[in-house]
Amino acid sequence: MNKFFQQIEAALLPTAIHYAPEGSEPRAIVHQWIHAIACESKPFAAQRGANIKKLIGILKKEQLYTDAASFKNKLPSTPIKPPKESTFTFIDLFAGVGGMRIGFQKAGGTCVFSSEFEKNAQATYAENHGDYPFGDITKIPVADIPDHDVLVAGFPCQPFSHAGLKKGIADTRGTLFHNIANILEAKNPKVALLENVRGLISHDQGYTLQVILKTLIGMGYNCNIDREIIANGTPKQLQAEAKKMVLKSVDFGVPQNRQRIYIVLWKGRLAKQFEYPKASHTSTRVGSILEDNPDSKYTISDRLWEGHKRRKINNGINGKGFGFSIVNEDSPYTSTISARYYKDGSEILIEQKGKNPRKLTPREAANLQGFPKSFKYNKSDVQAYKQFGNSVTVPVIAALAEQIMLVIRKGK
Numbered sequence: 370m371n372k373f374f375q376q377i378e379a380a381l382l383p384t385a386i387h388y389a390p391e392g393s394e395p396r397a398i399v400h401q402w403i404h405a406i407a408c409e410s411k412p413f414a415a416q417r418g419a420n421i422k423k424l425i426g427i428l429k430k431e432q433l434y435t436d437a438a439s440f441k442n443k444l445p446s447t448p449i450k451p452p453k454e455s456t457f458t459f460i461d462l463f464a465g466v467g468g469m470r471i472g473f474q475k476a477g478g479t480c481v482f483s484s485e486f487e488k489n490a491q492a493t494y495a496e497n498h499g500d501y502p503f504g505d506i507t508k509i510p511v512a513d514i515p516d517h518d519v520l521v522a523g524f525p526c527q528p529f530s531h532a533g534l535k536k537g538i539a540d541t542r543g544t545l546f547h548n549i550a551n552i553l554e555a556k557n558p559k560v561a562l563l564e565n566v567r568g569l570i571s572h573d574q575g576y577t578l579q580v581i582l583k584t585l586i587g588m589g590y591n592c593n594i595d596r597e598i599i600a601n602g603t604p605k606q607l608q609a610e611a612k613k614m615v616l617k618s619v620d621f622g623v624p625q626n627r628q629r630i631y632i633v634l635w636k637g638r639l640a641k642q643f644e645y646p647k648a649s650h651t652s653t654r655v656g657s658i659l660e661d662n663p664d665s666k667y668t669i670s671d672r673l674w675e676g677h678k679r680r681k682i683n684n685g686i687n688g689k690g691f692g693f694s695i696v697n698e699d700s701p702y703t704s705t706i707s708a709r710y711y712k713d714g715s716e717i718l719i720e721q722k723g724k725n726p727r728k729l730t731p732r733e734a735a736n737l738q739g740f741p742k743s744f745k746y747n748k749s750d751v752q753a754y755k756q757f758g759n760s761v762t763v764p765v766i767a768a769l770a771e772q773i774m775l776v777i778r779k780g781k
């Protein structure tokens with residue numbers, strides 16, 4: 370952060386405190402406001418009286434503002450640069466460390482609001498994007514969220530009550546999906562991208578996905594599954610159709626066998642124009658993400674290695690899957706990195722000649738999710754593994770965002 374930025378932060382903080390929702394830091398509001406002033410867009414809490422003129426007035430008093438262009442020029446450039454020419458705006462919910470944000474910025478999007486409630490992820494997000502995210506989304510008044518073209522959310526998968534599907538949005542109360550639906554209803558963005566584990570398709574025998582899609586089509590959104598199948602199809606039919614929304618990271622040049630569901634929703638007829646990105650068909654190799662001289666601390670101990678091997682034998686006997694997974698630089702891909710990777714690294718071990726295998730380094734975990742080299746990961750290895758395991762594969766998001774941008778541009 371440069372000195373100018375610190376001075377603006379200090380000038381706006383006393384006002385921001387009045388607008389901070391429970392669970393969000395006032396500096397999240399300050400950062401959003403700075404962005405809104407620079408881009409001459411609506412600030413957070415505009416409905417409650419926060420307005421750009423008033424905020425500029427505060428800055429002028431402190432001689433921190435003369436005109437929009439010089440204000441923008443003096444702001445620091447963040448490690449992950451926002452686009453110069455913006456074609457659309459988006460909000461980044463359940464933001465983690467902002468993998469989705471990087472992909473959407475690449476396609477020309479400007480992020481106007483972000484929310485993530487875990488402190489370590491917030492810090493990594495702020496360091497890389499120059500923007501401290503708002504906190505708990507369940508505590509943020511929907512009307513305060515700025516207008517946007519695209520809502521982006523990689524939300525946790527939770528079951529819905531089986532009390533019956535009658536009231537639409539109200540049936541989803543008590544889940545984080547309900548908060549997303551409320552924002553969509555109030556803000557009416559053209560597009561939403563909801564990312565989730567592939568297991569969402571079979572979660573609660575298909576009921577969870579059915580409730581999500583029924584709620585969304587009830588609100589006027591469409592996706593690449595026929596409305597009739599969503600409204601009246603069997604859970605089996607819906608599950609078969611939902612496979613069209615699954616993308617694999619390895620198909621986008623990244624050597625990881627990660628499969629995720631990406632639900633792309635469009636207001637009205639635009640859904641017909643949207644096409645999911647096609648697989649790039651480039652061959653992948655684990656060697657492409659490995660570092661040259663990893664620290665010896667990533668080599669697993671004899672005790673851990675013996676434990677992994679023992680569990681593999683026992684799991685085989687009990688028919689419980691395969692246990693650890695080991696690859697070398699010539700393997701085409703690794704298995705999926707998860708938030709629990711920090712525990713024992715069992716899902717991805719790297720073979721080493723004449724030594725026990727090793728874990729990925731945090732930098733390699735970042736590479737495996739396609740994060741740019743400039744991305745500054747958390748100093749704690751545990752946090753870095755958790756954050757990249759929880760995150761998205763950036764090139765997959767960038768490819769999706771590019772396809773979304775093409776439709777938005779045509780519609781403008």
Ligand SMILES: C[S@@+](CC[C@H](N)C(=O)[O-])C[C@H]1O[C@@H](n2cnc3c(N)ncnc32)[C@H](O)[C@@H]1O
Pocket residue numbers: 463464465466467468469470484485486487490504505506507522523524525545756759760761
């Ligand atoms: C699967 S991760 C999403 C990662 C993100 N899309 C990325 O690119 O890094 C889900 C995130 O949602 C956050 N989260 C869960 N409940 C939340 C809430 N009520 N408010 C804000 N964030 C929440 C978690 O801390 C977690 O980081």
